[in-house]
Amino acid sequence: MIIERIVSKDDDRAIVYFDNGEKLVFHKDILYQSGLRKGDEISSDCFSILNQEETFYLIKQKAFRLLQRRIHTSRELYTKLRQKFSEDALIKRCLSELQQKGYINDRDFALAFVSEKQKSKKWSRTRLKSEMIKRGISAEIINEVLNESFSSEKEEQLATEIAEKKYKQLINKESDKRKLYQKLIMFLQSKGYDYELSSEVVKKILKFDED
Numbered sequence: 001m002i003i004e005r006i007v008s009k010d011d012d013r014a015i016v017y018f019d020n021g022e023k024l025v026f027h028k029d030i031l032y033q034s035g036l037r038k039g040d041e042i043s044s045d046c047f048s049i050l051n052q053e054e055t056f057y058l059i060k061q062k063a064f065r066l067l068q069r070r071i072h073t074s075r076e077l078y079t080k081l082r083q084k085f086s087e088d089a090l091i092k093r094c095l096s097e098l099q100q101k102g103y104i105n106d107r108d109f110a111l112a113f114v115s116e117k118q119k120s121k122k123w124s125r126t127r128l129k130s131e132m133i134k135r136g137i138s139a140e141i142i143n144e145v146l147n148e149s150f151s152s153e154k155e156e157q158l159a160t161e162i163a164e165k166k167y168k169q170l171i172n173k174e175s176d177k178r179k180l181y182q183k184l185i186m187f188l189q190s191k192g193y194d195y196e197l198s199s200e201v202v203k204k205i206l207k208f209d210e211d
């Protein structure tokens with residue numbers, strides 16, 4: 001295959017036309033890196049490799065756009081890239097490169113995620129663990145991060161904060177202490193707090209003995 005002409009476009013792309021009627025559309029970065037010029041002859045294997053490199057470039061650009069919006073776990077980024085591109089090997093190559101360069105780091109994501117959800121959502125340890133599993137973070141990283149940044153005292157503090165806020169909302173509607181107790185327990189459990197901690201926190205707020 002011989003290159004007949006190279007046409008530069010205004011949108012950072014160029015079209016390479018071949019003597020057999022085929023053509024390749026490249027971003028100019030890929031074209032410059034390839035060193036292709038008019039009159040060059042390339043094999044069909046080289047044609048395929050160049051096509052792959054252009055696809056890899058597009059995958060990487062999409063990944064950077066996603067990362068500019070917010071940090072992602074490896075699995076989140078893989079899932080979103082897979083929705084747009086079918087080349088699994090190229091996606092994994094992209095993720096590997098981004099990991100090596102520090103653009104994606106599941107441990108950093110987990111630390112930021114736990115910190116943000118503690119502040120904004122007051123999530124329990126169980127809820128945090130569940131949500132991180134959904135995002136593809138390994139059990140090892142999850143346990144390490146939670147043990148490092150989410151003590152039992154911190155969990156009790158968060159449970160108390162949201163239970164007190166809920167209590168203030170309910171007190172004008174419900175005067176029966178036992179019903180208040182049950183509603184607050186159910187509320188905390190809906191946030192992922194276990195029964196034992198929920199009961200302990202609510203009893204302190206209501207100064208109430210379940211028995």
